[in-house]
Amino acid sequence: MIRFLFLGIFLISATSHSQIAGKVTDEKGEYLPYVNIYLEDSTTGTTSNDDGNYELNVSKKGNYTVIFQFLGYTTVRKNISISSFPHILNVSLKEESVSLDEVVINTSEDPSYRIIRNTIAKQKENLDRISAFTADFYSRGLWRVDSIPEKVLGQEVGDFDGQLDSTRTGFIYLSETISKIAYKKPDDFKETIIASKVSGNDNGFSFNSAQDANFSFYENSIDLNAAVVSPIATNAFGYYTYKLDGIFYEGSKLINKILVTPKRPKDRVWQGVIYIVEDDWQLYGVDLTTNGQAIQVPFIKELIFKQNFKFDTDNETWIKRSQTIDFSFGFFGFNGDGRFIAVYSNYNFDPQFEKRTFSNEVLKFEAEANKKDSLFWRGTRPVPLTDEELNDYIKKDSIQQLRKSKTYLDSIDAKNNRFGLLDPITGYSFENSYNKWRLNYDGPFPKINFNTVQGWNAGAELSFFKSYDENRTQWLSVFTRATYGISDDRLRFSGGITKNFNRTNRLRLGAYAGNEVVQFNAAEPISPLVNTVSSLFFERNYMKVYELNYARLAYNQELFNGLRIGTSFGYEERKPLFNTTNYVTLPNDEVDYTSNNPLMPSDFTNAVILEHTIIKSNITANITFGQKYMTYPDGKYNLGSEKFPALTLTLENGFGASVENYNYSQLKASLYQSINTGNTGQFIYRLKGGTFLSGDNISFVDYQHFNGNQTRVGTTFNYSNVFNLMPYYDFSTNRSYFEGHLEHDFRGWILGKIPGINQFNFNLVAGAHFLSTENNKPYTEISLGIDNLGIGKYRLLRVDYVRSYYSGVSDGAFIFGLKFLNILE
16 A cells, blocks of 8 residues: 555656656566666656656657666667657667677686777776766765664664664665766866755755765776776786676677676685676676675774766767665664765757856855755656655654754653762763753763872763754853862862864854873873873873963954964963872882982982963964865865975964063964875874974973874874884974984785785884984984784774884884774873
8 A cells, every 4th residue: 555655656756747757667577676767869768766766857848769778687778759748768678698608708708808908908098088078967875774772872862863763773864966967187176956854854964975985987996995906907907807797788789798707805806797898898887795894894884886978970989878875884883885876968068168167166155056846856757756765854854843843852761861879970961952051060970080180080971962053053061071080189170161163163262271291292182091001000190290370362264275373371380299109000010100300210309390370372374285175055064185295383472471481482383284095095194393492501391292092002093293213202392303203004905915814904103203403413213013903893993013213222112003982092
């Protein structure tokens, strides 16, 4: 009954517009999804949906030839005469009968190798054929879950704002866009979205993007987090074996069906089928599969790419008509699948671009793009909705207003705001969803740590968050924090308030004050958790701290695209601190705690700083050259730059100090870039340098400190800003300095080719680090490591061997990377 109901709705919608409509099946009557359907010698086309239904918009009566094309099936041409609308045209496709009868077999080599070589030889020419164009673009994205736990790591998951049904299944994302795109080689791209629809949110804006769907197998690799080598890349023979599975004809064109098999299944590769047009040496179709191991996104089980091409007589080339990406995923009890559909039409390969056609703005929305009604979508959508998708729109649109009502939101809050027995020590949240505010309490239990200055210590925090609009573009955040150390018997308080004014230039003002125990290096090179373990179990108290009383004002804003300014101005009182406890869980007779003086570890009497006050100002300019961005109606979203580095310039001043000669100025700069090197991995560099003006006798607090590491534990995802064997404060300076960090992650390019080892999907990582200061000889580190270690989907471990060189002395050690600590903290 339900299916007949949806079929009735489909037919009613079909009669609302002039169009050809129907269903595509195979010979057994099974629905065929994503069949290309178009009018011969025209740009008018569509694609069947999951249920095999299609709608082809035709505005005039008359005679037409409708073409049905689907990979693995014989192309069908239907000559029809339309006298009235809608014109119902159902079609059954036969599986393609491939044959090798006409192929001359060379016993020394499969015929597919000749075909692949010819296609690779024409790679550049094929890319140049589509070097500039405009087109209409349609996309639909959906994520479906079939099981979601109620809790993950003890935290409530919720119902995804009503997206899940009582069985905790359903669509958690369903969205469509219709846009116009423009492209010019090598990387000029512009997308204008004229219609956007998000299930269950009539004020929502889709995050589907044509640029994100722009995958070409003519390129040497497809970037999917990791670079996956194309079967027709210039180096493809090093990754794949091929077999000609058969041939068939598309009109007068001979199509070769070629099976693609990886030489090393654990490599960054595809497997499946590609179809290549004889003599043209262009793609007719792609049906390829890869997995989460290959792209190094462990929760992805499988990725299936299908692309269909159509011959364009004007440009004499085979152009991409449609693309589907199917995926399945599973992580922490979340399991599901999804699909992203892309349909291209109305290509123009001779566009007359104006000077201002392309800019750093790669995507924008037309006014009222999210306000298009159902009649517009039924008349424009090239791929009809499936029964399931239609049902999701109807259901969520019908309850949307209910879910925004005060009565409903209050009932949800009443359930979620219940107080638990352990909440006083773990944390508690109270939310008023209708009025868009939340009061949050973080209990002391997750924040229990140990250091030799405070002993056992913990903190609790109370915060308030208020949003002034539905999309949280304007908000206010207030917090107050209390920390207590048992050994030093001190209760300290701090707090602050931050106001964010918009999501366009992200103007943000803040005021903060308090009394805290902080590390001499404000970058906090050692985490409290790691210091707790190293102190209690290894008697190595690496964290060195002082007491800071402060009051500070802050301002941040993007002045224009690519330039963000941040300033702070405040009063600081600094006091020295001393060890108050020598408690240790596992005493080590060969090791003793050091003092809290980072320069004189054996001096427990004298402090490294004098008690003093100072006024500090900081002006920082963050410059991203060539920064790309997307403009949404509710804000601007920066994408960074793939071509150019990001530059940070900082002027730091200290003045009005209570101790003579503590006033100073420091000018510093940092240059950072992450470069995708294709199938050879990712290269990162960070260069930093600076100089002090009148800083000869300043407080040790204001020295330039460098991120050392003496714990043999790494806590960051990469090591582009740390020296893993350097003592934390031995190289701190108030003079000129320069440091450089280089790291290359080969992403399986090397280890993936070694038999046996390639089964583990490890990554080889190489690094080099250099520091030069006026008052020290150069310090250097080189490293070689293995990343992506772990079990199954949980790959958050890394091991590096690091060798340091300083003043003629060399030292080496293994560093154990625990990247999950970065997440926990």
